[in-house]
Amino acid sequence: MKKSEKIAIVIVIFATIGTVIGVFSIEKLRRDKLYTAELIARAPENGNWYPQQLKVPFGKEITLYIRNIETVSHGFALPAFRVAVKELKAGTVNVVKFTADKKGTFPFMCTVWCSEHHMDMRGELVVE
Numbered sequence: 293m294k295k296s297e298k299i300a301i302v303i304v305i306f307a308t309i310g311t312v313i314g315v316f317s318i319e320k321l322r323r324d325k326l327y328t329a330e331l332i333a334r335a336p337e338n339g340n341w342y343p344q345q346l347k348v349p350f351g352k353e354i355t356l357y358i359r360n361i362e363t364v365s366h367g368f369a370l371p372a373f374r375v376a377v378k379e380l381k382a383g384t385v386n387v388v389k390f391t392a393d394k395k396g397t398f399p400f401m402c403t404v405w406c407s408e409h410h411m412d413m414r415g416e417l418v419v420e
């Protein structure tokens with residue numbers, strides 16, 4: 293084997309390894325930005341939102357699963373991040389996505405008249 297052939301083989305091996313490492317690095321960076329959270333919707337007399345104070349890390353792309361475990365509809369609004377679900381139907385899971393791009397404490401609330409205590413069906417999102 294000529295010296296130039298050996299060099300060519302080494303270059304191909306390094307290029308292949310480099311590509312694989314590059315792809316995995318980009319994928320890891322993308323995944324590091326993702327964060328998943330869950331919220332349970334219940335009327336105040338049945339325990340209210342759980343957790344009532346939901347903490348998420350700053351700078352992440354949040355996927356929020358909102359599970360309505362009751363037999364009545366609820367709604368969801370998180371005005372600071374322009375996120376809302378008109379109706380969380382009884383027994384369903386709804387998914388909303390937003391970027392937690394500001395730190396602080398932000399209210400979220402139910403937007404469907406679900407019980408006489410509906411106005412107390414509130415919680416807060418803490419981005420830290």
Ligand SMILES: [Cu+2]
Nearest residue numbers: 402404406413
């Ligand atoms: Cu409600």
